[in-house]
Amino acid sequence: MDMPYSNPMRGISLKVISVVIFLCMSALIKAAGKDIPAGQITFLRSAFAMVPIIVFLAVQGQLRDAFRTNDIFGHFKRGFVGILSMGCGFYGLVHLPLPESIALGYALPLVTVVVAAIVLKEKVGIYRWTAVLVGLLGVAIISWPRLTLFREGGFGSSEATGALAMLAFAVLGSFAMVLVRKLVQTERTPTIVLYFSLFASVFSLGTLPFGWTALGWPSLGLMALAGFCGGIAQLLLTASYRHADVSTIAPFEYISIVLGLIIGYVVFGDVPTQTMLVGTAVVVAAGIFVILREHQLELKRRAVLRHQTLQG
Numbered sequence: 001m002d003m004p005y006s007n008p009m010r011g012i013s014l015k016v017i018s019v020v021i022f023l024c025m026s027a028l029i030k031a032a033g034k035d036i037p038a039g040q041i042t043f044l045r046s047a048f049a050m051v052p053i054i055v056f057l058a059v060q061g062q063l064r065d066a067f068r069t070n071d072i073f074g075h076f077k078r079g080f081v082g083i084l085s086m087g088c089g090f091y092g093l094v095h096l097p098l099p100e101s102i103a104l105g106y107a108l109p110l111v112t113v114v115v116a117a118i119v120l121k122e123k124v125g126i127y128r129w130t131a132v133l134v135g136l137l138g139v140a141i142i143s144w145p146r147l148t149l150f151r152e153g154g155f156g157s158s159e160a161t162g163a164l165a166m167l168a169f170a171v172l173g174s175f176a177m178v179l180v181r182k183l184v185q186t187e188r189t190p191t192i193v194l195y196f197s198l199f200a201s202v203f204s205l206g207t208l209p210f211g212w213t214a215l216g217w218p219s220l221g222l223m224a225l226a227g228f229c230g231g232i233a234q235l236l237l238t239a240s241y242r243h244a245d246v247s248t249i250a251p252f253e254y255i256s257i258v259l260g261l262i263i264g265y266v267v268f269g270d271v272p273t274q275t276m277l278v279g280t281a282v283v284v285a286a287g288i289f290v291i292l293r294e295h296q297l298e299l300k301r302r303a304v305l306r307h308q309t310l311q312g
Helices: 008-032 038-059 072-095 098-105 107-119 126-150 157-185 189-205 217-240 246-268 274-311
Strands: none
Touching: 008 038, 008 072, 008 098, 008 246, 038 072, 038 189, 038 217, 072 107, 072 157, 072 189, 072 246, 098 107, 098 126, 098 246, 098 274, 107 126, 107 157, 126 157, 126 274, 157 217, 189 217, 217 274, 246 274
């Protein structure tokens, strides 16, 4: 018999807190300055994120076990693809308005459905395919005004490149998620989190010869705080899934767009366009539909498994 989750409300609370802290991380990175190379941002974010993760594992007495792995090459692949995705995401973050970068990032779970169907041979029905197509239409609505700025050059072209970077973030991130799905079959969660931060730091350090920026103390402080926020948020997010079903928690990810609109307007003076709001609504609606559909399918799978168990 399936064991019920211990405390769904606690899981939701941890998820909401993690979303808020991840949003603070994004705002801190954006505030640090758009002149910092994406590789340097990725290194600082990943390196400083390891501090709260290692401290937490040490306090829990899990640090030694977290380094034990049965698939070091799997972690290597996930780290490499994940770091490319993260770098693209940070580039888009610093070159686009905050709410817009968040909205385009919502394409990741939609693209993951496509990649999982191709790579993992997961069965995807007409309802989810339709939701994915509708969601990608929303992504096109958001990004098209930026992509047309390629014709203009200057600041406009950097925004267009930022939009393309966020789309690359979604595609690469979906492959990283597929690799994580393979890792969870043999690896513990602390091991996956720890090795990703470790490989992300090492891989992003390789961008040093391509030119990093000498940071003043204010920018370095913002990046250090962003890294700490990223590590803490990752721990909270991981903990949230121990208390509630994924389909229960996942929809609360979308509160970040409301908070992003507020922070973007108050802190950075980003005024959302009508096109951006319409596209975001389409993407969010499609994403929530996919989550609800996954929940229905999971309930059916559990019912079949329970019936087979009783028959056996």
